[in-house]
Amino acid sequence: MPIRTVMKANEAAAWAAKLAKPKVIAAFPITPSTLIPEKISEFVANGELDAEFIKVESEHSAISACVGASAAGVRTFTATASQGLALMHEVLFIAAGMRLPIVIAVGNRSLSAPINIWNDWQDSISQRDTGWMQFYAENNQEALDLILIAFKVAEDERVLLPAMIGFDAFILTHTVEPVEIPDQEVVDEFLGEYEPNHAYLDPARPITQGTLAFPAHYMEARYTVWEANENAKKVIDEVFAEFEKRFGRKYQKIEEYRTDDAEIVFVTMGSLAGTVKEYVDHLRKKGIKAGAAKLTVYRPFPTEEVRELAKKAKVIALLEKNVTFSVGGALFQDFSRALVNQEEKPILVDFIIGLGGRDVTFKNLDEVLEISKKALSGEEFDEVNWIGLRKEIL
Amino acid sequence: MAVRKPPITTREYWAPGHAACAGCGCATALKLATKAFSEAMEEKYGDPNAFAIAQATGCMEVVSAVFPYTAWKVPWIHVAFENAAAAASGVEAAWKKLGRRGKILAIGGDGGTADIGMQALSGMLERRHNVVYLMYDNEAYMNTGIQRSSSTPYGAWTTTSPPGKYSIGEDKPKKWVALIAAAHQVPYVATASIGNPFDFVRKMKRAAKVDGPAFVQVHCTCPTGWKSPLEKGVEIARLAIETGIWPLFEIENGDFFNIKIQAPGGGAKVKREGGRVVAIEFKKPIEEYLKLQGRFKHLFKRPEAIDEMREQIKAMWKVLGVDVTLPKPGE
Ligand SMILES: Cc1ncc(C[n+]2csc(CCOP(=O)(O)OP(=O)(O)O)c2C)c(N)n1
Ligand code: SF4
Ligand SMILES: [Mg+2]
Numbered sequence: 090m091p092i093r094t095v096m097k098a099n100e101a102a103a104w105a106a107k108l109a110k111p112k113v114i115a116a117f118p119i120t121p122s123t124l125i126p127e128k129i130s131e132f133v134a135n136g137e138l139d140a141e142f143i144k145v146e147s148e149h150s151a152i153s154a155c156v157g158a159s160a161a162g163v164r165t166f167t168a169t170a171s172q173g174l175a176l177m178h179e180v181l182f183i184a185a186g187m188r189l190p191i192v193i194a195v196g197n198r199s200l201s202a203p204i205n206i207w208n209d210w211q212d213s214i215s216q217r218d219t220g221w222m223q224f225y226a227e228n229n230q231e232a233l234d235l236i237l238i239a240f241k242v243a244e245d246e247r248v249l250l251p252a253m254i255g256f257d258a259f260i261l262t263h264t265v266e267p268v269e270i271p272d273q274e275v276v277d278e279f280l281g282e283y284e285p286n287h288a289y290l291d292p293a294r295p296i297t298q299g300t301l302a303f304p305a306h307y308m309e310a311r312y313t314v315w316e317a318n319e320n321a322k323k324v325i326d327e328v329f330a331e332f333e334k335r336f337g338r339k340y341q342k343i344e345e346y347r348t349d350d351a352e353i354v355f356v357t358m359g360s361l362a363g364t365v366k367e368y369v370d371h372l373r374k375k376g377i378k379a380g381a382a383k384l385t386v387y388r389p390f391p392t393e394e395v396r397e398l399a400k401k402a403k404v405i406a407l408l409e410k411n412v413t414f415s416v417g418g419a420l421f422q423d424f425s426r427a428l429v430n431q432e433e434k435p436i437l438v439d440f441i442i443g444l445g446g447r448d449v450t451f452k453n454l455d456e457v458l459e460i461s462k463k464a465l466s467g468e469e470f471d472e473v474n475w476i477g478l479r480k481e482i483l
Numbered sequence: 484m485a486v487r488k489p490p491i492t493t494r495e496y497w498a499p500g501h502a503a504c505a506g507c508g509c510a511t512a513l514k515l516a517t518k519a520f521s522e523a524m525e526e527k528y529g530d531p532n533a534f535a536i537a538q539a540t541g542c543m544e545v546v547s548a549v550f551p552y553t554a555w556k557v558p559w560i561h562v563a564f565e566n567a568a569a570a571a572s573g574v575e576a577a578w579k580k581l582g583r584r585g586k587i588l589a590i591g592g593d594g595g596t597a598d599i600g601m602q603a604l605s606g607m608l609e610r611r612h613n614v615v616y617l618m619y620d621n622e623a624y625m626n627t628g629i630q631r632s633s634s635t636p637y638g639a640w641t642t643t644s645p646p647g648k649y650s651i652g653e654d655k656p657k658k659w660v661a662l663i664a665a666a667h668q669v670p671y672v673a674t675a676s677i678g679n680p681f682d683f684v685r686k687m688k689r690a691a692k693v694d695g696p697a698f699v700q701v702h703c704t705c706p707t708g709w710k711s712p713l714e715k716g717v718e719i720a721r722l723a724i725e726t727g728i729w730p731l732f733e734i735e736n737g738d739f740f741n742i743k744i745q746a747p748g749g750g751a752k753v754k755r756e757g758g759r760v761v762a763i764e765f766k767k768p769i770e771e772y773l774k775l776q777g778r779f780k781h782l783f784k785r786p787e788a789i790d791e792m793r794e795q796i797k798a799m800w801k802v803l804g805v806d807v808t809l810p811k812p813g814e
Pocket of ligand 3: 592593619
């Protein structure tokens with residue numbers, strides 16, 4: 090029987106790791122993710138999880154050790170955030186290029202400077218070109234479920250890519266919510282044993298991994314990572330469907346909310362989706378045709394689903410906790426690319442919001458709505474808007 | 484007819500066809516190291532193949548694994564420049580969980596070990612992974628075209644330590660990573676040289692057989708970076724030992740006081756007290772070593788720099804607990 094309980098997202102992530110039974114875990118503490126390696130240490134110390142836990146001296150070594158272990162053919166897991174994920178950056182490319190299905194839980198936190206321990210998505214968004222799959226959880230249950238889902242997708246022969254699961258610093262990592270812990274047997278059936286055909290460091294059948302590739306081969310190697318990301322789109326749908334069958338919870342790459350007759354659709358990710366859905370209800374009561382959509386999968390980018398969503402909206406307002414300087418948010422860039430060659434497309438308006446843990450309030454969303462309405466009525470509007478700036482201290 | 488047993492296994496793990504420069508002493512080191520490892524695994528586990536290699540970026544990685552070819556007949560992984568020790572930690576942990584017997588060999592150059600990989604090395608040693616770390620020390624970043632590392636010796640020319648009006652070449656003493664490794668109190672640390680292959684093989688086997696981490700720093704020549712004759716690699720490496728430039732020692736469990744020092748040969752007089760080497764009177768001047776290498780050519784116009792080098796070498800031996808005398812040419 091699944092256990093219904095309450096826990097923080099960090100605990101949910103540790104539980105997911107325990108249920109997935111990785112053989113090697115290598116991790117280094119960083120706020121807000123520290124509780125994950127702590128909890129896993131306890132599981133290992135109590136004999137509840139039969140894994141080697143390598144207490145590395147840095148995140149760079151954490152991911153490097155995961156690469157070594159994964160290349161030797163075992164399931165591996167780590168957790169980090171912010172500066173820790175940034176320190177891993179170099180090796181993230183290598184993990185994807187070597188097609189190693191490592192899973193990282195990321196407590197989404199801002200990047201220095203100034204140093205700040207609170208939530209935004211800059212850490213994982215900045216890894217979007219590494220080849221890793223990226224999932225974002227709205228709540229603690231999703232954090233747990235998406236880690237299990239990520240292992241299953243990552244280890245699929247058609248995919249073989251690493252995956253990171255983002256959940257918002259403090260808002261989720263440190264907040265207690267109801268969570269259902271699935272049955273170990275059902276998880277075992279769902280995930281199965283990891284038996285790689287491509288990565289093993291076995292003296293009985295020696296292989297060389299991590300070679301140099303000249304220009305004659307490099308592009309093809311990179312192309313396979315592209316292809317794997319394309320394949321992952323279908324595999325993710327299959328795994329979502331299987332997950333629903335086994336565990337009763339439904340996941341979609343893009344989850345829509347009251348979008349059917351919407352004129353303005355607010356698009357976001359992570360825990361902000363909860364706030365935005367509430368805001369949509371609030372607008373609907375006032376007769377405003379608003380809807381919401383949440384990206385659960387950010388990489389591979391759900392282009393087809395975005396195009397479907399776009400058909401339903403006149404204005405898409407992108408609410409994002411990240412920024413590319415002089416350009417705008419990552420979602421704005423990705424939505425623009427998905428829609429640029431479509432014949433009919435909504436107007437896109439970008440909102441940089443809630444950086445470094447700043448609360449996103451209905452008042453902020455009213456500001457978003459006002460600018461979106463301008464766009465809807467054909468008035469002039471700014472494409473990229475920083476919401477909730479304290480102009481008095483600038 | 485009696486057939487003499489070869490002094491080391493004829494099994495090859497580092498196959499011919501790799502792309503190292505002609506005369507590369509590091510290629511020789513890797514060939515010997517893998518053979519020694521294989522013998523050790525055979526003696527310890529009855530399986531000569533019970534090992535895998537995790538290697539740092541650098542010359543020996545680049546020349547040995549160019550897709551779709553490989554020189555490696557042993558499971559081998561390269562991840563990046565600074566993390567061979569961390570990657571090896573992961574492989575070792577996985578092997579443990581898979582119930583595989585054997586030992587992991589991590590390999591890095593002096594740059595990948597003394598500089599950018601220092602932290603990962605320290606972590607691996609401190610965590611007591613069952614890994615042998617082999618630092619092949621050609622005393623510069625050769626793969627990127629001969630830049631200085633912290634293991635480059637005093638006075639050497641490199642592209643980032645060029646001699647000039649205000650420079651004698653590299654102006655810092657060599658950093659001895661073996662001593663740093665020994666400070667981790669790991670079971671076994673040694674220096675070795677391709678100038679004494681039997682000693683090197685013996686030490687690699689010992690390193691491979693101990694339970695827990697071991698570290699071996701092997702001096703190996705790089706004719707390209709040292710501007711030295713291709714055919715003189717072993718001779719040059721031997722001169723480094725015989726002139727006092729390259730000490731051969733072993734330290735077990737960080738017990739510096741009971742350091743084992745190998746006699747350098749070359750006519751050097753070794754004085755022992757209670758089995759411990761306390762003084763060495765070298766007979767060959769370091770100039771004999773220096774003059775065979777273009778990287779030290781400029782020093783012969785700056786004899787005071789060579790004298791400074793002698794002082795640094797004495798200071799280094801002092802750390803090992805040995806008083807040395809180093810002759811000047813003609814002395
Ligand atoms: C993070 C990083 N910085 C720099 C480099 C470039 N690089 C590759 S190999 C190398 C030098 C290697 O020197 P060493 O470890 O002494 O090995 P050698 O080439 O001398 O055998 C450098 C600087 C790199 N690959 N990665
Ligand atoms: S540059 Fe030096 S170390 Fe590198 S392959 Fe050539 S001789 Fe060997
Ligand atoms: Mg070098």
